[in-house]
Amino acid sequence: xxxxxxxxxxxxxxxxxxxxxxxxxxxxxxxxxxxxxxxxxxxxxxxxxxxxxxxxxxxxxxxxxxxxxxxxxxxxxxxxxxxxxxxxxxxxxxxxxxxxxxxxxxxxxxxxxxxxxxxxxxxxxxxxxxxxxxxxxxxxxxxxxxxxxxxxxxxxxxxxxxxxxxxxxxxxxxxxxxxx
Numbered sequence: 001x002x003x004x005x006x007x008x009x010x011x012x013x014x015x016x017x018x019x020x021x022x023x024x025x026x027x028x029x030x031x032x033x034x035x036x037x038x039x040x041x042x043x044x045x046x047x048x049x050x051x052x053x054x055x056x057x058x059x060x061x062x063x064x065x066x067x068x069x070x071x072x073x074x075x076x077x078x079x080x081x082x083x084x085x086x087x088x089x090x091x092x093x094x095x096x097x098x099x100x101x102x103x104x105x106x107x108x109x110x111x112x113x114x115x116x117x118x119x120x121x122x123x124x125x126x127x128x129x130x131x132x133x134x135x136x137x138x139x140x141x142x143x144x145x146x147x148x149x150x151x152x153x154x155x156x157x158x159x160x161x162x163x164x165x166x167x168x169x170x171x172x173x174x175x176x177x178x179x180x
Contacts, residue, residue: 023150025150029147029150030079030082030147032143033140033147034079034080036136036139036143037075037090037140038072038076039136040094040097041068041073041076042069043136044065044066046129047130048066050126068093071093084147087144088148090140091144094137094141094144095141097134097137098134101133101134105130105134107127
């Protein structure tokens with residue numbers, strides 16, 4: 001007898017289990033991604049706030065940088081909640097931000113001469129932060145795509161209460177678990 005269950009519903013007596021989220025590699029990747037996203041948000045906000053008046057294109061580029069900071073903070077929240085779908089979006093926006101950093105870093109170093117206005121931080125320090133932000137984006141792209149391939153979305157049903165006795169790592173049926 002075949003029992004039909006609507007999508008998103010569980011059969012009575014079964015629970016939803018996401019085995020790939022329990023792997024040490026997936027947990028580590030998630031926390032590295034959250035760290036990289038928060039670091040990107042903090043650096044982008046620091047650069048935008050301290051260099052607000054001096055950014056090329058007026059304050060428009062600073063506003064874009066602040067929007068990036070807010071987006072990356074939101075992405076960190078979503079990744080912390082195991083949202084796998086945001087990873088390619090974060091990787092794509094990181095590529096754009098890396099290009100902005102590559103193009104704009106030189107202008108901060110050129111301002112480190114007599115006669116130029118100073119920002120909240122020294123121009124050479126802001127240039128260094130922009131370079132670090134660009135390199136951080138390359139690392140973020142690699143880790144985001146690695147996390148995307150870990151299949152955090154895979155779901156399985158297992159009998160309620162079976163916990164560690166069922167699925168990956170379970171002892172073959174008919175044999176007792178071996179002591180460690």
